[in-house]
Amino acid sequence: MLDIKAIRQDFPILSREVNGKPLVYFDNAATAQKPKVVEEAIKNYYETINANIHRGVHTLSQLATDAYEESRLKIQQHVNAKHSHEIIFTAGTTFGINLVANGFGTLLKEGDEVIVSALEHHSNIVPWQFACERSGAKLRVIPMNLEGELILSEYDTLLSEKTKVVAITHISNALGTINPIKEIIIKAHAVGAAVLVDGAQATPHIKPDVIDLDCEFYVFSGHKICGPTGTGILYGKEEWLNKLPPYQGGGEMIKQVTFEKTTYACLPHKFEAGTPNISGGIVLGHAIDYLNGIGFDNIAAYEKELLDYGTARLLEIDGLKIYGTAKEKTSVISFNIANIHPYDIGVIVDKLGVAVRTGHHCTQPIMDFFEIPGTIRASFSFYNTKEEIDILVEAVKKAQTMLS
Structure with a gap:
C-alpha cells in the first residue's frame, strides 16, 4: 500500500496551478516529475x-x-x-x-x-x-x-x-x-x-x-x-x-x-x-x-489500478477509441474522439489544467498502421490519483462538447 498523499508532497510541482486550475500531470511517458530529494541533491552538488x-x-x-x-x-x-x-x-x-x-x-x-x-x-x-x-x-x-x-x-x-x-x-x-x-x-x-x-x-x-x-x-x-x-x-x-x-x-x-x-x-x-x-x-x-x-512492486500494483480505472472511465465517453489494448500493458492510454483532431482536445484540456501529450509520440509507423494522425496520450505515474483521472474524463467530455 502506498501513501499517495505523502508521496505527492515529495513533488512540489504537483501543488501548482495551470491556467487557474490545479495541475493534473498525465504526461509522465514524456518525462517524470522530480521529488524534493532530487532537487536538493542537485543544489547540494553545486554548493558543496x-x-x-x-x-x-x-x-x-x-x-x-x-x-x-x-x-x-x-x-x-x-x-x-x-x-x-x-x-x-x-x-x-x-x-x-x-x-x-x-x-x-x-x-x-x-x-x-x-x-x-x-x-x-x-x-x-x-x-x-x-x-x-x-x-x-x-x-x-x-x-x-x-x-x-x-x-x-x-x-x-x-x-x-x-x-x-x-x-x-x-x-x-x-x-x-x-x-x-x-x-x-x-x-x-x-x-x-x-x-x-x-x-x-x-x-x-x-x-x-x-x-x-x-x-x-x-x-x-x-x-x-x-x-x-x-x-x-x-x-x-x-x-x-x-x-x-x-x-x-x-x-x-x-x-x-x-x-x-x-x-x-x-x-x-x-x-x-x-x-x-x-x-x-x-x-x-x-x-x-x-x-x-517506494518499491517497484508497489509502483506496478498501484499503476495497474490507475490503468484499469482510467480505461473504464474513459470508455464511458461516446465516440472514444483506445489504441493499444494488449493483454500486457503499462499505465499508458492512447485514445481519440471520433471526428475530432487529438491536438484540439489537448489544447482544451490544458486550459482546464490537465497535461496530456498529443501527436505521433515519435512513433509515426504506429500511427500509419492505424491510419490516424496521432493520439491523445494520458500516461500515469505512482504519484497520480483516481480523482485526477475523473478530472481528465470531465475535461475530455467538455472538449468533446465544445468541438462537436
Whole structure:
C-alpha cells in the first residue's frame, strides 16, 4: 500500500496551478516529475562539491569523483549488472542507442540483417537505418496486430543466420504494450544475434534484471525515472562493449595519445569522452534510491489500478477509441474522439489544467498502421490519483462538447 498523499508532497510541482486550475500531470511517458530529494541533491552538488572528476588531486575533485562512481555502483546494483564498468553514463536513451548502432555500423556487412519492431520509438529506428546504410545491411521489421502486440510468429520467420542485431523496445511509449522481451531475446540468441533493449519506458515501472534477461545492451533515460534531463545509462555486456569502437574522441576516453596513434582507455571510460553531466550522474543515483524506497512492486500494483480505472472511465465517453489494448500493458492510454483532431482536445484540456501529450509520440509507423494522425496520450505515474483521472474524463467530455 502506498501513501499517495505523502508521496505527492515529495513533488512540489504537483501543488501548482495551470491556467487557474490545479495541475493534473498525465504526461509522465514524456518525462517524470522530480521529488524534493532530487532537487536538493542537485543544489547540494553545486554548493558543496562542484568540481571536475577523475583527473583532479584536490579535495573537491576527489569528492565529486567518489560521488559519481558511487552512483555508478548504485545503478549497477539496480539493474543487476555483473560489473560496474558495464554501466556507461550517457545523455539519455537516444544517445545510448546511437552509441551502439554507430559501433555496429563498423561490424555489420552487406547481407547482414538488423531486426526492429513496428512498436519502436524513432530513436530505435533511425540509428539502425544509419548503421544499415553505412554497412549495406538490411533493416527488417516485426509487424504488430490491431491490439498493439507484436506478431511473434512473424518474428520467427524473420530470424535467420543473417540476423546480427535485434533492437527492441521493452514497453511501447505510444501504446503501453509490454513486449515478451525475454522470449524475444532467447529466440535472437538461438540464431547468434545480439539484442539491444530500449528500456526508456520500462524503467519507470519495472526494475530490470539484465542478467536474467541476458540482453547484450539495455538503455534508459534518467528523466523518465524522476532524475535529471540529459542523463541516461547504457548497460552493455563487457565482451560486447570491448568489441565496439569508441563513439566519441576526446579527454578521458584515452590511454595514451601521440600524433601517430591513440590507444583507448578501459571500460567504462572508453565511452565517456569529455566532461560528463557530473551533477546529473550523481543525482540519478538519488532518484533510483527514491524509487527503490517506494518499491517497484508497489509502483506496478498501484499503476495497474490507475490503468484499469482510467480505461473504464474513459470508455464511458461516446465516440472514444483506445489504441493499444494488449493483454500486457503499462499505465499508458492512447485514445481519440471520433471526428475530432487529438491536438484540439489537448489544447482544451490544458486550459482546464490537465497535461496530456498529443501527436505521433515519435512513433509515426504506429500511427500509419492505424491510419490516424496521432493520439491523445494520458500516461500515469505512482504519484497520480483516481480523482485526477475523473478530472481528465470531465475535461475530455467538455472538449468533446465544445468541438462537436
